[in-house]
Amino acid sequence: MPRGGKRSGAGRPKGTGKYSEPTKAIRVPESMVERILEFAHSGGFKLPLYGGKVAAGCPAPTDDYIEGMLDLSEHLIHDPASTFFVRVTGYSMINAGIHPDDILIVDRSLQPYHGKIVIAAVEGELTVKRLYKKQGQVRLMPENDEFDPIEIGPEETLHIWGIVTNVIHTV
Amino acid sequence: MPRGGKRSGAGRPKGTGKYSEPTKAIRVPESMVERILEFAHSGGFKLPLYGGKVAAGCPAPTDDYIEGMLDLSEHLIHDPASTFFVRVTGYSMINAGIHPDDILIVDRSLQPYHGKIVIAAVEGELTVKRLYKKQGQVRLMPENDEFDPIEIGPEETLHIWGIVTNVIHTV
């Protein structure tokens, strides 16, 4: 026997889907489907960032002390078109906290001011040094007493690839 | 007048689309459509990684010396579910290259072996220290002579949130 009749107000409520918001069908390369679904599901590779304070004796990360959600790429890379990475070799910048095998984030849209740490091409090698630019003199300064500054004479041209914005160090 | 007949070999060739590969329609949250299309179009936030060698006098980044394409999130985060970030306060680990305001990448799925740099909750503060674990003794060791080790007595429990895998430093 039917139990039918009007059912105003019935129906699946809004926001009960996987994403709690309306979705749209878009077309993406097959090879990226998995990563994109993961990307969408995790809210864009965002992970929690904790600050300094937590409840005393708190045994595990708690939402209460989150400073925010962070996406590394979004946070570190302001203009993908002008950003690249460089792997560090050598110890010449050790006192600036730049170690061998670290990865540097380099932005070539920034201006090479005096005092900036720059990536420069010198004699077939990429090198990272602090730029000295005073009274018409240009030097590439290491931050390690065992290395000597590189003087750029008035005849030479210095090819600066970009400005180092971040250092990624593996412990 | 008809010019019909067989046209074997005709037709739009494969791989002539935006992505040079077959695509699939997937459903994603409306708010992320733009970012995901950008993500898909740029091949997943991958940027070039350069090694040490370049052509002498090479004035700008060239494809010839790329070591590979790198996606930060992919490279640094192995398991998003067990990874989080911590912002550093204080100078206690300065000799390990960990400075105030650096961001640490922390994995809580790794084991807290002796010698690892860990994130621990001590007296309502998150702290980063090197873990000392020998002959039944447990200590949190700073890497700065002006700080003292924190001894963990047999009665006390140490809440280790995770193991530091990377340090992100802003120059």
Place this chain on the structure above:
DNA sequence: CATATTGATAAAAGTACATTATTCTAGAAT
């Protein structure tokens, strides 16, 4: 009266299809 059942309803999710874009060639035009 409290609870269980089930059709009504509507959003979400996935997919098929119509449309668009691109290239190729048989035949017409020169």
Place this chain on the structure above:
DNA sequence: ATTCTAGAATAATGTACTTTTATCAATATG
């Protein structure tokens, strides 16, 4: 023989439609 072109072929694309899932409320049941 050579060039031109309409239409044939086929992949790419975006969206409409179908299927699935989730919730509600009217009614029956105990």
